[in-house]
Amino acid sequence: MISQEILENEGRFEVDVKYRMPLQGSYSTGLWYCPECGYNNMREHSPRTIIGFAEDQHGRNVRIHRCGKCFELYYHHTTKDVYDMFLIYKEEVNNAEN
Ligand SMILES: [Zn+2]
DSSP, rough: OOHHHHHHHHHHHOOOOOGGGOOOOOEEESTTBOOTTBBBBGGTTGGEEEEEEEEOOTEEEEEEOOTTOOOEEEEEEOOOOHHHHHHHOOOOOHHHHH
16 A cells, blocks of 8 residues: 555655646546546647646645646646656657757
8 A cells, every 4th residue: 555655755856947837727536537528638648738737735746737628727646757757748849849
């Protein structure tokens, strides 16, 4: 069983200031699922729907998504693995544009 301590530490890592934004949208209880329309945003090659990262009221990092189907914003707790995946995605996008 994963301890509460591990869960809490997972949400605490440094996020580049250019990817930080205010907490917005509604909380998704279903990982990659949009709470507004139920769409599974894993289908959108997951990092593509992440628009940035914010801190919740406990200082834990959350990822903010724009749903690939209904375009509503929502957020979910995140691990550093997802943040790293997001950075790789952003690098690929930047390389493609240049
Ligand atoms: Zn949606």
